Amino acid sequence: MLPASRLSTKAHRCVRAWRTTQTEHVCPQLRRCSSVAPRITTHYTIHPRDKDQRWEGVEMERFADEADVVIVGGGPAGLSAAIRLKQLALEQEKELRVCLVEKASQIGAHTLSGACLEPSTLTELFPDWKERGAPLHTPVTEDIFSILTEKHRIPVPMLPGLPMRNHGNYIVRLGNVVRWLGEQAEELGVEIYPGYAASEVLFHEDGSVKGIATNDVGIAKDGSPKDVFERGMELHAKVTIFGEGCHGHLAKQLYQKFNLRENCEPQTYVIGLKEVWTIDEKKWRPGRVEHSVGWPLNRHTYGGSFLYHLNEGEPLVALGFVIGLDYSNPYLSPFREFQRWKHHPFVAPTLEGGQRIAYGARALNEGGYQSIPKLTFPGGLLIGCSPGFMNVPKIKGTHTAMKSGMLAAEAIFPKVTAEDLASDTIGLDVSEYSEALKSSSIWKELHAVRNIRPSFHNYFGLYGGMVYTGLFYWILRGMEPWTLKHCGLDADQLKPAKECTPIDYPKPDGKISFDLLSSVALSGTNHEGDQPAHLTLRDDSIPVERNLALFDGPEQRFCPAGVYEYVPLDTGDGMRLQINAQNCVHCKTCDIKDPSQNINWVVPEGGGGPAYNGM
Numbered sequence: 001m002l003p004a005s006r007l008s009t010k011a012h013r014c015v016r017a018w019r020t021t022q023t024e025h026v027c028p029q030l031r032r033c034s035s036v037a038p039r040i041t042t043h044y045t046i047h048p049r050d051k052d053q054r055w056e057g058v059e060m061e062r063f064a065d066e067a068d069v070v071i072v073g074g075g076p077a078g079l080s081a082a083i084r085l086k087q088l089a090l091e092q093e094k095e096l097r098v099c100l101v102e103k104a105s106q107i108g109a110h111t112l113s114g115a116c117l118e119p120s121t122l123t124e125l126f127p128d129w130k131e132r133g134a135p136l137h138t139p140v141t142e143d144i145f146s147i148l149t150e151k152h153r154i155p156v157p158m159l160p161g162l163p164m165r166n167h168g169n170y171i172v173r174l175g176n177v178v179r180w181l182g183e184q185a186e187e188l189g190v191e192i193y194p195g196y197a198a199s200e201v202l203f204h205e206d207g208s209v210k211g212i213a214t215n216d217v218g219i220a221k222d223g224s225p226k227d228v229f230e231r232g233m234e235l236h237a238k239v240t241i242f243g244e245g246c247h248g249h250l251a252k253q254l255y256q257k258f259n260l261r262e263n264c265e266p267q268t269y270v271i272g273l274k275e276v277w278t279i280d281e282k283k284w285r286p287g288r289v290e291h292s293v294g295w296p297l298n299r300h301t302y303g304g305s306f307l308y309h310l311n312e313g314e315p316l317v318a319l320g321f322v323i324g325l326d327y328s329n330p331y332l333s334p335f336r337e338f339q340r341w342k343h344h345p346f347v348a349p350t351l352e353g354g355q356r357i358a359y360g361a362r363a364l365n366e367g368g369y370q371s372i373p374k375l376t377f378p379g380g381l382l383i384g385c386s387p388g389f390m391n392v393p394k395i396k397g398t399h400t401a402m403k404s405g406m407l408a409a410e411a412i413f414p415k416v417t418a419e420d421l422a423s424d425t426i427g428l429d430v431s432e433y434s435e436a437l438k439s440s441s442i443w444k445e446l447h448a449v450r451n452i453r454p455s456f457h458n459y460f461g462l463y464g465g466m467v468y469t470g471l472f473y474w475i476l477r478g479m480e481p482w483t484l485k486h487c488g489l490d491a492d493q494l495k496p497a498k499e500c501t502p503i504d505y506p507k508p509d510g511k512i513s514f515d516l517l518s519s520v521a522l523s524g525t526n527h528e529g530d531q532p533a534h535l536t537l538r539d540d541s542i543p544v545e546r547n548l549a550l551f552d553g554p555e556q557r558f559c560p561a562g563v564y565e566y567v568p569l570d571t572g573d574g575m576r577l578q579i580n581a582q583n584c585v586h587c588k589t590c591d592i593k594d595p596s597q598n599i600n601w602v603v604p605e606g607g608g609g610p611a612y613n614g615m
Contacts, residue, residue, distance in 0.1 A: 037541035038576045042223035043532040054224040063233045067099040068416045070211050070237035072198045074102030076398050077384025078243035079181040081405030086188035088413045098190045103197035105607040107182035108175040112362040112615040114306050115174040121402040138171040138311040141287030148294040153346040163393035166289050171308045173614035197603035201250050208427030209379030211236035217605050221530050238416045239428050240380040246363050247588040248386045249602055258377040266489050267367040271589050273338045274320035279354035286311035296340045299461035301327045325490040325593050329500045330554040336505040339513035351512050359522040360615045361560035361587045366392045369450035375434050379427020383408050392453045400442045407436045454484035494595045497552035516562045520583050524611030527604050533581035534604040542598045543577035558593045561585045585610045
């Protein structure tokens with residue numbers, strides 16, 4: 001890594017120019033620097049094909065197909081919407097074509113969550129889910145909450161009414177639940193297309209959403225067409241449902257196109273890292289749920305841990321660590337904090353003698369009530385974790401995501417099946433969905449806990465937030481007459497490296513803690529190597545000229561998959577950013593936390609990414 005003191009004089013001038021502008025836009029001097037920076041990005045979203053001679057004469061026509069409803073994303077929300085639509089069609093004996101596209105090679109392969117599932121919405125969707133064989137095998141039998149110091153544990157009683165109490169919930173492997181939901185959807189007649197990534201939103205001439213286009217395949221790493229190049233296809237619909245999950249790349253476009261975030265606060269996020277272990281059967285406590293806050297994080301860094309004992313025929317535990325992406329020290333590594341936490345005297349004994357069998361990571365929305373955008377627009381709507389319905393103190397969003405999908409389906413169905421549709425060529429605006437959501441249990445639940453996450457932004461940090469939670473959530477039952485604000489974009493919270501202290505992380509021991517690359521290997525991640533990197537940069541010069549110079553290259557630490565590396569230039573004079581796109585686990589952290597907001601995550605070829613087995 002090249003320290004800021006050794007950067008060229010020209011680079012320092014660029015950095016000073018950036019500081020002077022006090023804006024998120026790229027300053028002119030940095031843009032001039034990009035002409036000499038090594039080329040990194042070759043993706044057509046940055047370098048249009050109509051200006052590339054290599055694409056002259058290539059056939060670009062796409063096949064188009066029609067459906068009543070198209071759903072983007074095969075997670076809990078998207079599948080619940082699809083299932084509910086087909087249930088209504090069956091009940092009312094109406095024909096309804098529902099198509100769902102999912103970028104993972106299989107339904108559930110990109111799903112990652114803790115997960116402790118609140119079953120209320122599942123019961124509403126399928127009252128007979130037990131008879132149908134839903135993979136909920138582990139009811140919670142024991143709740144433990146702790147504040148950790150470096151060597152000790154302070155127990156916190158789990159009183160009735162506190163959000164972390166899990167009585168009546170189930171510990172699940174959410175990928176397995178999603179796979180089961182996919183099977184139920186197919187039985188009802190939903191058309192599911194895994195391995196097809198939705199890469200583009202299509203619009204009618206009036207500006208309403210027309211549908212989506214799936215990604216092209218057969219593009220070389222340098223951005224040129226291969227002999228096997230094949231155009232994606234278009235799926236048109238009366239209504240398109242966007243359920244991409246946290247920080248969806250199409251949702252980002254829709255926010256701007258329809259100004260959906262005009263009347264809400266910026267979304268804020270956490271990164272969640274997870275492992276699955278087989279452990280000594282003598283240490284196994286099926287149904288036990290453990291959460292902690294405190295060490296190894298300081299009081300001003302939001303985060304905590306979970307350790308769940310599963311009951312699935314073998315002694316399994318799921319464990320993980322969550323860190324708010326509003327942290328300020330660019331030297332912090334969420335992955336290494338997770339590995340360090342496992343050595344705590346309260347945690348390590350469970351893992352000793354065990355074997356790690358899976359690893360993954362995912363960003364999660366945590367803005368809650370204040371950050372929910374406008375949800376409907378002509379031709380489409382947003383559901384699930386894409387707009388952000390997670391209950392932060394509960395650390396649960398699956399039941400709310402599923403409920404949002406069901407409410408969307410119930411609002412859409414009468415409109416798309418009406419015999420007097422005004423037009424077959426204009427996307428329908430289903431504003432009834434927003435109204436139904438605001439009258440639902442989701443809205444009430446999120447409103448009640450709206451101040452818990454922002455309450456951590458105080459002088460006492462974690463401890464002030466816990467006092468606030470106890471006072472207003474348990475004692476006064478969410479009766480605050482005010483709504484607290486978040487602190488702004490997570491990307492804006494990093495301090496310059498010179499103002500921060502580097503963190504000395506211990507080396508992994510290979511028994512309880514591990515290095516990054518061996519961890520990524522357990523995620524099953526793979527992408528076609530000869531394709532443009534889907535981690536695109538708006539300006540190839542900014543990583544070195546700003547991120548490395550000011551923040552010591554935080555992307556090489558906040559990425560949980562080793563995608564970003566700073567390596568010496570071939571000339572030996574300076575550094576360059578190397579993007580190992582094949583490692584990407586699709587967590588979206590880079591798109592969120594990049595202090596320059598220069599990284600734009602777009603979909604790779606369909607089927608690429610992690611291959612989680614029940615994460």
